[in-house]
Every structure is written in structure tokens, then in C-alpha cells.
Amino acid sequence: MAKAVKKQALGRGLSALLKDPENDIKSVEDKNADKVVGNIIELDIDAIEINPFQPRSNFNEETLQELSTSIKELGVIQPITVRKQDYGKYQLISGERRLRASKLAGLQTIPAYIRIANDNDSLVMALVENIQRHDLDPIEIALSYQRLIDEIELTQEQMSDRVGKKRSTIANYLRLLKLDPVIQTGIRDGFITMGHGRAIINIENQEAQADIYHNIVSQNLSVRETEALVKSYHESLNPTTAKPSAKNNSFEVGETQKKAFTSFFGAKVDVKVDAKGKGKISIPFHSEEDFNRIIKLIGG
Incomplete structure (x- = not known):
């Protein structure tokens, strides 16, 4: 118990250090940086801004409230991670659920790991942290990968190395963004799975995509049934690609x-x-x- 109290006091002491204008740490080479970077520090919640690179955009209010209740009783067990910005300002890298729940619980401060990172590092860290620790829906993951490509100009191969995922896995997520927006929403809301989406994406016409999507939802079709439906659609467009029938050798008896x-x-x-x-x-x-x-x- 004494160790826990000592650790908390240390965090508060470092927090006071960060509030001293003469100790404004901006890089790992600055004075006292070694005392701050990588350590757990009690930060004012109001000094932390949400990460604009945060992959997660949907938060279940019920589970947030449950986490808030737990924090009221036990405190924040796992610190959030932030990066140092201007004097007295921090940007969230990971832990938005904990931050939101702490605000609901009425906390004024929250324990946080301090990092010094540029925007690119912050984006990659936020993506990796969230994919590994939270249940992001497939579309959120796909959008996150797309941001890495657009904003950091990574190839799928480079991104595979950075986030620890197979290139084929990344490619499968990115293909979901070619789906009709209504279908993307259906995946996010859980009406269909990523497997259904991967089957539908083989159809280029978005109206046809929407028709098959409605069939999946209304008839509760499985992924395999959806694949068969997509195959039938393609065969209807290209009858010459359908399996040729056997040659007719019949004759009439006069x-x-x-x-x-x-x-x-x-x-x-x-x-x-x-x-x-x-x-x-x-x-x-x-x-x-x-x-x-x-x-x-x-x-x-």
C-alpha cells in the first residue's frame, strides 16, 4: 500500500514540474526530460485534447457509463498515453474511452504516460494502440489504414511492417471502402459482417450492391449464401461465362x-x-x- 501512495505522490510531483514555465519540455534533450518522458504523471483532464487521428469514432454509452462507475470506485487502473505539445497542453495518443469515462466520473486529473512524438508518430501509435486494445469495427480500421496511406504516404508493404499486420489483411480492409456508404454503415452497425462485405465488393455497380445488401439483411443470408448470390449476379451479366450445357445430340424417330x-x-x-x-x-x-x-x- 505504501508503494502505491509513493507512486501517486511521484506523479503529482512531476505534474508540478511540468507546470513550471522554466521547465517546458519539448524534446527528449531538454532538461528534466528524462524525469517526465515515459513516466506516469497526474495530468489535469482539461489540459488534454482528443487525438484528431483517433481511429475510433463510435463509443457505446452504456459501456462508457459502466467504465465510469468502475473508475469512481477503483480509479484509473491503466494510464492513458499523451504527447507533449505547447506549454501545459497535451494530446491524447491512446485511451479515449478511459478519458471520456473519467470525465463522466467527475475526475479533475488522470494518470498518463508522457510521450514526445510528431504527428506521424502520433498517428501510427494511435492506430496500433487502438487496433490491439479495442474492438474497432472493420470500417474504422479501414479508414485508419487509408489515413496512413494518404497522410504519411506509406505503401501497404511499409504499413504492414509498421502496424504488424499482413499486407493481404490490410488490403482486404481497404477494399471495404469501395462499398456503397449504406453498406459501410451496415457493417459498422453490425447488420452484416466483414465477410459479407468482402463478397459484395466483387460487384462494381453500387445499385446492385445495395440490392444484394437488402437481400442479406431481409433474408438473414450467410456469407456463403451471399457469395452464391454474387456469383449468380455475375453469371446473369455474362451468360457466356456460365457453365456450358452439354451438346444436344438428340434426334427424332419418324x-x-x-x-x-x-x-x-x-x-x-x-x-x-x-x-x-x-x-x-x-x-x-x-x-x-x-x-x-x-x-x-x-x-x-
């Missing part, structure tokens, strides 16, 4: 030929031919004596 059979066997013979040119000849008989007569006719 009336003259049928009469010849009837005359020879002394009974009305039924002749059937299928599409492949295969068929059967049915010869009726009415008794054992009639059967033996037919056998003799065919040389039996």
Missing part, C-alpha cells in the same frame, strides 16, 4: 420408323430419345405366349 417397329413386332412400340442421343425401345407383351413370340422374332 412415324415411318415407328410403324416399321409396330409391324415387325405386332405390337405398338414406344421409342424415346434424350438430349444426348440416348434412348430406349419399349415393346409391350400381354402374356407369356406373346413374350415368347417376341423373343423368337429377335432371334432368341
